[in-house]
Ligand SMILES: Nc1nc2c(c(=O)[nH]1)N(C=O)[C@@H](CNc1ccc(C(=O)N[C@@H](CCC(=O)O)C(=O)O)cc1)CN2
């Protein structure tokens with residue numbers, strides 16, 4: 001199998017595990033994320049508008065927005081890094097590329113913390129997304145300028161010890177699930 005085929009297979013398995021966890025989800029899945037972000041009050045961050053079966057970070061984003069800038073990703077074009085538009089709980093939103101909502105009147109900024117949606121993650125900080133390389137390009141760019149903390153947010157069931165990795169994959173600094181925290185460096 002080529003690396004591309006291995007990633008495609010891991011992505012398919014990750015989607016299937018994510019759907020099971022999403023369908024069985026209970027209330028308060030963002031509680032641990034809220035606890036983590038409470039330790040970084042006022043630090044600029046990006047969340048995301050959940051699509052498909054992604055775990056929902058909105059309650060934690062709402063709390064953080066009372067203390068500092070919170071953004072959501074916006075696609076410029078394929079092969080380009082994401083940009084982040086400032087978001088408020090009640091701001092006007094429109095449909096963006098691939099179905100995720102984006103602010104109607106975007107004001108762009110560069111977050112110091114990026115909450116990354118996932119298809120699968122490994123305990124060592126590996127991650128797999130939808131396959132566009134958007135978050136890899138984005139984290140590479142942000143990290144070339146300043147320390148940038150990538151927090152993977154996922155259901156615990158999305159763990160996969162055998163994620164295929166390539167040189168351009170940007171590592172997660174922390175993984176937060178509905179059940180707890182996983183620290184790749186520890
Ligand atoms: N909530 C959320 N917003 C986000 C992202 C994300 O992962 N989650 N993105 C992060 O990049 C960008 C959107 N990128 C996306 C790229 C592809 C697909 C998608 O659904 N692709 C198709 C084909 C991919 C495949 O099958 O391999 C699909 O999955 O059916 C969705 C979002 C920006 N906003």
Ligand SMILES: Nc1ncnc2c1ncn2[C@@H]1O[C@H](COP(=O)(O)OP(=O)(O)OP(=O)(O)O)[C@@H](O)[C@H]1O
Nearest residue numbers: 007128129130131132133134135136137140168169
């Ligand atoms: N910084 C980069 N520069 C050039 N190509 C890149 C970069 N990062 C990733 N790519 C390429 O983008 C494609 C998709 O990458 P990958 O499979 O890692 O996506 P992903 O991590 O699942 O998606 P995403 O980052 O959007 O969540 C791959 O062909 C990869 O080589």
